[in-house]
């Protein structure tokens with residue numbers, strides 16, 4: 343909290359200095375940047391850095407655009423946190439996105455143990471939820487939210503659970519997986535730097551599932567995490583229930599854009615029979631170097647095909 347208070351004070355100081363500069367600069371040259379800075383406090387200073395912010399994947403920063411994710415001490419079995427706003431105080435007003443004001447996603451650093459939960463907001467701005475973090479290891483917790491008056495944000499923080507850690511290798515790339523008797527098949531492959539269509543088809547006992555239930559405003563919710571740094575990627579469903587063209591299965595289509603070549607883990611949440619399940623895939627975007635851990639070491643490949651080539655060779 344002390345740090346936040348200091349940072350907030352620093353921000354106020356900056357604003358004051360900027361204001362003075364603005365006063366001087368206006369005489370000489372009315373800089374448009376200063377104009378936007380002078381706008382209402384509700385407008386986040388995102389525009390000036392919009393280009394960079396657009397390119398940086400979500401979830402890599404604990405603080406962005408003046409908003410900071412702060413874990414809060416909680417009883418055993420509970421996970422609690424706040425979002426400190428630009429004024430240093432906990433944010434208490436949020437917009438609803440994908441049916442919820444706050445999406446909390448956790449994954450272990452080895453990309454195992456994914457959970458997606460929805461905390462409850464207390465009037466003082468504290469979010470609480472039964473802890474989704476299970477088992478020893480280094481976890482990354484992502485808070486995906488839109489503060490009222492601000493831009494959508496995904497902030498991330500590390501959470502350590504002490505104990506003996508058994509690192510799990512990333513499962514090999516595959517285009518089919520099973521969960522609780524459901525088979526989920528992936529068509530399409532992400533391409534670095536551009537939007538790709540990913541279609542996930544769900545069947546059970548060999549029969550296509552055609553009565554998926556809406557979950558978070560869609561027939562599926564897809565999260566992608568990059569191997570190596572757990573960059574969190576926004577993946578948008580193509581179509582919404584009730585739009586007249588989107589069917590409740592068996593196929594659910596998403597538009598995904600990955601920032602680099604490399605391995606990603608996809609997590610599809612879907613709801614059927616009143617229960618939400620998560621199907622997981624490893625996918626490789628672009629020409630991943632052998633044993634890839636990080637981003638591209640050269641220009642992003644652009645010549646690969648849009649679809650097909652499922653399960654690029656790995657290892």
Ligand SMILES: [Cu+2]
Nearest residue numbers: 442445446459
């Ligand atoms: Cu959610």
